[in-house]
Amino acid sequence: MGAGGPRRGAGPPDGGWGWAVLGACFVVTGFAYGFPKAVSVFFRALMRDFGAGYSDTAWVSSIMLAMLYGTGPVSSILVTRFGCRPVMLVGGLLASAGMVLASFATRLLELYLTAGVLTGLGLALNFQPSLIMLGLYFERRRPLANGLAAAGSPVFLSALSPLGQQLLERFGWRGGFLLLGGLLLHCCACGAVMRPPPGPSDSADDAPGEAEAQRAGLRLREAPPGGRPRRRLLDVAVCADRAFGVYAVTKFLMALGLFVPAILLVNYAKDAGVPDADAAFLLSIVGFVDIVARPACGALAGLARLRPRVAYLFSLALMANGLTDLSSARARSYGALVAFCVAFGLSYGMVGALQFEVLMAAVGSHRFPSSLGLVLLVEAVAVLIGPPSAGRLVDALKNYEIIFYLAGSEVALAGVFMAVATNCCLRRSHDTRPGQGAGGRASDTEDAEAEGDSEALPTAAEPPGSLEAREVPSPGARPAEPEVEAEPGSDPKSV
Secondary structure (H helix, E strand, C coil): CCCCCCCCCCCCCCCCCHHHHHHHHHHHHHHHHHHHHHHHHHHHHHHHHHCCCHHHHHHHHHHHHHHHHHCHHHHHHHHHHHCHHHHHHHHHHHHHHHHHHHCCCCCHHHHHHHHHHHHHHHHHHHHHHHHHHHHHHCCCCHHHHHHHHHCHHHHHHHHHHHHHHHHHHHHHHHHHHHHHHHHCCHHHHHHHHCCCCCCCCCCCCCCCCHHHHHHCCCCEECCCCCCCCEECCCCHHHHHCHHHHHHHHHHHHHHHHCCHHHHHHHHHHHHCCCCHHHHHHHHHHHHHHHHHHHHHHHHHHCCCCCHHHHHHHHHHHHHHHHHHHHHCCCCCCHHHHHHHHHHHHHHHHHHHHHHHHHHHHHHCCCCHHHHHHHHHHHHHHHHHHHHHHHHHHHHHHCCHHHHHHHHHHHHHHHHHHHHHHHHHHHHHHHHCCCCCCCCCCHHHHHHHHHHCCCCCCCCCCCCCCHHHHCCCCCCCCCCCCCCCCCCCCCCHHHC
16 A cells, blocks of 8 residues: 655656546545535435434534645644555545444434544545645646546536435435445545556655655655654644645635525525526526536646646636625526526636646645645635525524625635735745745745755655665764865865
8 A cells, every 4th residue: 555656856757557546536526516515405304203303414514624625634644654544544434334333323422423523524535635646646637637626526516416306205314324335445446446647656664645755746844763754644734835725715705705605595586586496496497507617617727827826727717716705696587597507617617627636837846745634724714614604694584685785795805915915925925935846836946945955854755765775863963064175276185
């Protein structure tokens, strides 16, 4: 599981077994984003059996999403320590066990702990490692790969909701949970596919996860005399990176309002007098457009002229999504709502296809595992604030128009902030650093910084023998004197 891999100069294979990894990432992304929403079809049955209200029952999905986002740093640490494949295998077992145990629940609290906490944690341990492994296999085609993997979310959401309804009608919610638990075992199969990329200098002595840490460029601490170098399990120093700060603020603002219109759309349409069946079909329109938009946007972002400007493309998608919400706040007719769904699905798909590509380009591959975990934690806070607050405002004001204005303003503000910060702050700082590649990616700069770090922080991307070849002074030895260039005409012995 922890077989060694290529050094940084070898580069990702951009194909081969990477297509199998991409397929597994497609499935995992679909489960991670689609499963918490698909469980909502069981809520009415749960409310009837447990005598609970809708808000109490909906906490099952909320806890599941909170675990998916909030355990990002934990997943980063486990991936660095054990590697992607073992973490995903354990995650698939946890996700399945959570739904199986939930089928025997007799109280809502037991559902919170099993379907919410356990299944949510299992999905989180699958989602983040799959993205990390995808970055190890793709570089030149990475935008397209991210777009295709992100398409798993709308595809699985469109498939899991009808499947859950059929299971509920035939077997009840307990039988449905039991069968969905078996379906989640496919995450284990996806984890088994996550074979580390082959390299020219594999070492059987590597600890599990060390090879993947080396491929991702995670820094190693200096080894004690006669010992092995220690990895940083979570590189919190990335928080001081300006590009990471800009991205984290953008994601927080985005998550406050991005999911609100999709959550309230059906009830908003019903409030406008749209029949129930037609109102439910609006979400299907969003899903169908989303399925097409994600891979198309990934292919577009991979073009040579657009890839260096992927951050601006991401900000454009955010502004388009926010303006769609603002312009459709007063839509009351069914035709206007359909037009809103098409525009929303297009911009929403663009955001989903580009969000992780922008993060990879901003911080570089060697900081992506830690960065992803921290960003998901930030997003978890925003998700727990935005949609619940919107629901309370709807209950208090009985007006959906204000909610659409607020959500659109937050998402549009995120896009404006991303564009302005990238142009004014990040571009200016990049211009002052000579030698960075024309691609505009921060990874080249980070690589240079990693190579120039002090001896206490050698990079993991050095050749396997470089740590041993590096001269490590003994505890009592004096450091070597620096060489001083002699001035012209002076005596070399006097220098």
